Amino acid sequence: MFTLVRTERFEQEIKKSRFLAQAAPADSEEEARRFIAASSIPDAGHNCWALRVGDVYRFSDDGEPGGTAGRPILQAIEGRDLDRVAVVVSRWFGGILLGAGGLVRAYGGTAASCLKAAEREPIVAYAILSIACAFADEARIRSGLSAFSGTRAETAGFTPDGVQLQVTLPRDRADEFIRLVADISRGQAMVERVGDRT
Missing domain, CATH: 3.30.230.30 (Impact, N-terminal domain)
Incomplete structure (x- = not known):
């Protein structure tokens, strides 16, 4: 469409x-x-x-x-x-x-x-992800986003151990990005799919 x-x-x-x-x-x-x-x-x-x-x-x-x-x-x-x-x-x-x-x-x-x-x-369908990661992983995760066109990352808040990010990216690349976050954080980042939009 x-x-x-x-x-x-x-x-x-x-x-x-x-x-x-x-x-x-x-x-x-x-x-x-x-x-x-x-x-x-x-x-x-x-x-x-x-x-x-x-x-x-x-x-x-x-x-x-x-x-x-x-x-x-x-x-x-x-x-x-x-x-x-x-x-x-x-x-x-x-x-x-x-x-x-x-x-x-x-x-x-x-x-x-x-x-x-x-x-x-x-018309591109987007996935919205919530990511809780350590401060040390934030810059690498944001850097990894540069490989995904049409993405946006915003700081959504802070936790005692790190930062909460809200990432919007094309839905068809969401699983690939989730695997990248797992690799970068050695499986420590928590990723939750919070919604979709077009």
């Missing part, structure tokens, strides 16, 4: 109607709805939209015939293997009726063109 790196816009004219697509990354449904509200243009005849955030899918035809706008926008999102994305397609009517099939192609095509032009990045 992928998400967008930044907001993208795409505009085209189809049979004298103007279509403007705006797409953005969104980490939550609330963030997606804020983007949709901010991107809906008051003087447009219709501001149709779709969002996908994890298992949450929503779309709106905003007055267009049912199934001709929101669902094709959602299909454009899914067609690009995207998640955590919101897309708004605004339409200014140009005087020529497009018919149901024409609307599906216009809304879906405008959204797809916008998403095709957008830069995307993979």
